[in-house]
Each structure stands twice: as structure tokens, then as C-alpha cells.
Amino acid sequence: MDWYSTVFELIDMRSFSNLWFWIALAVVWSTASHWVLGVPFDMVGRARRKGGQAAEDLTDLLRIYTSRLLYIADEAGLWVIASGAFFLTGFAVLGWVYWVEIAQALFLLAFPMSLVSLLSVHTARALHEKDHDLEAVYKRLGRHRLMVQGIGMVSIFITAMWGMYMNLSVGALGG
Template sequence: MDWYRIVFETIDMRSFSNLWFWIALAVLWSTTSHWVLGVPFDMVARARRGGGQAAQDLEDMTRICVNRLLFITEEAGLWITGLGAAMLTVLAVLGFVYDMEFAQALFLLALPMSGVGVLSIATAARIRRDGLSGPQLWRRLTLHRFFTQLIGMMSIFVTALWGMFQNMSAGVLG
């Protein structure tokens, strides 16, 4: 009995027709839009509603996350950028030149997340540079979340279009 054949016939291993890929995509963007610079967004809503200790907790948490993100950027930013660019290039070449669907799927997850990473670094630097607190901080975090969600919506749309194209092509060619 050929176990590999049975497994591959039972479970579709192509990324864009696999339910787990779409669940992972939804969880990725849901989590990314909830954690703004490492701060859960419900803390912003609580600070906006109640002020007081909730606002102080938000400022402390934001300060810690901003300092951590900028420390990592200052210490290893060039290495992370270089390795990230190399990884994206490998995925793009494997996916779109050599037509590996799994690499295409990973590329369509990783490319927009790298954009969110750049946005996060810019937002963190602005928060530190301007010394934002109170309503100004809440607005900056809300704006960051908005742009993260915008990137996510565009990413999901492009991924869905590409996935439908791949599934239709596989149906015609396969």
C-alpha cells in the first residue's frame, strides 16, 4: 500500500485550495490588526473610555514595546532587512519563476507583513521622537491600526484573486 499516494489523494496539498491556508491567512491578519506595535488594541479603547489607570497602563505598555522594537531595529535592523529581502526574493523566484504554489502562498503572506513591519518601525520612531501620550498616542495607535487593516484588506484581496486564478488554472490544466 502506497501511503504517500493515499495521503496526497486525501489531503489536497496545494496551498490555495487548502482550507488551512485560508484559516492561517485570516488568523494572521486578525492577530496583526489586534496587536498594534505589540499592544493589544482593546487597551486603547479602554484608555479612551476610562482614562486614569487604563491610560497610564497603555502609555507604559506602548513605551516598553516601542523601546523594544526600536532597540531590535538599531541593533539588528540591517541584518533583518537583508535576510528578509533575501527570503522574499527566494520565495518570489521559487513561486513565480519555478511555479511552486507553496512558495507563492508564503510570499503572499510575507510581503505585506514586511510592509506592516516597516510601518511599525516608522510609527514607533514617531511615537518616541514626538513623545506622544494621551489622546495623541491613542490617535497614532488607531491610525497605525487603520493602515495595518488597509494593508491586510489589500493583501487578502490580492491573495484571493491569485488563489482563484491558481485553482481555476489547476482545474483546466490538471
């Protein structure tokens, strides 16, 4: 047996048994949780604690990112939703009708992130429609982050359960 086949025997290259998939899942959710509407959440905490220039920087950055997000949603929102629905439906059909494991993995990554995207547009619109005092902005961003973390926890749990099921069922079938 040569070195190449030994390595690929030890490292299964399917989606749910691949270490890179789980690293990507962790990176996606930690990034989504840290960057709230394009603003790093540590900046929100610093603005809340220190005020002054940190609060001005936060409001400027938040205004820029919410305006950008709302512009994209208003100008191309229908196309983004249509293409997202197309790809999600394709992944779902390939994954659970034809049992393509990579399509299942991509669906389990993309579907919850689409919910986060919709939540981000909703939060950006709520912040943009009326003027808020800083304390209300901090609370809204905190609630948004908490909801993203909740979606992430449920998503990671479901993905882990499905991944374990797939790994055990493939292992039980003999490969």
C-alpha cells in the same frame, strides 16, 4: 481504492486549495490588526474611555514595546532587512519563475507583513521621538491600525484572486 487515497483525493494538499493556508492567512491578519505595536487594541479603547490606571498601563506597555522594537531596529535592522529581502526574493523567484506554489503562498503572506513591520517601526519611532499627549497617541495608534487593516484587505484580496486563479488553472489542466 483505500481510505488514505480517498481522503487525499478529497483534500488537495497544494497551498491555495488547502484549508490550513486560508486559516493561517486569517489568523495572521486578525492578529496583526488586533496587536498594534505589541499592545492589544481593546486596551487602547479602554484607556481612551476610562483613563486613569488603564491609560497608565497603556503608556507603560507602549513604552516597553516601542523601546524594544526600536532597539531591535537600531541594533539588527540592517541584518533583518537583508535576510528578509533574501527570503522574499527567494520566494518570489521560486514562486513565479519556477512556479512553486508554496513559495507563492509564503510570498503572499510575508511581503505584506514586511510592509506592516516597516510601518510599525515608523510609528514606534514617531511615538518615541517626542512626547505626545494621550489623545495624540490614541489617534496615531488608530491610524496605524487602520493602515494595517488596509494593507491586510488588499493583501487578502490579491491572495484570494491569485489563489482562485491557481486553483482554476490547475483544475483546467487536469490536476
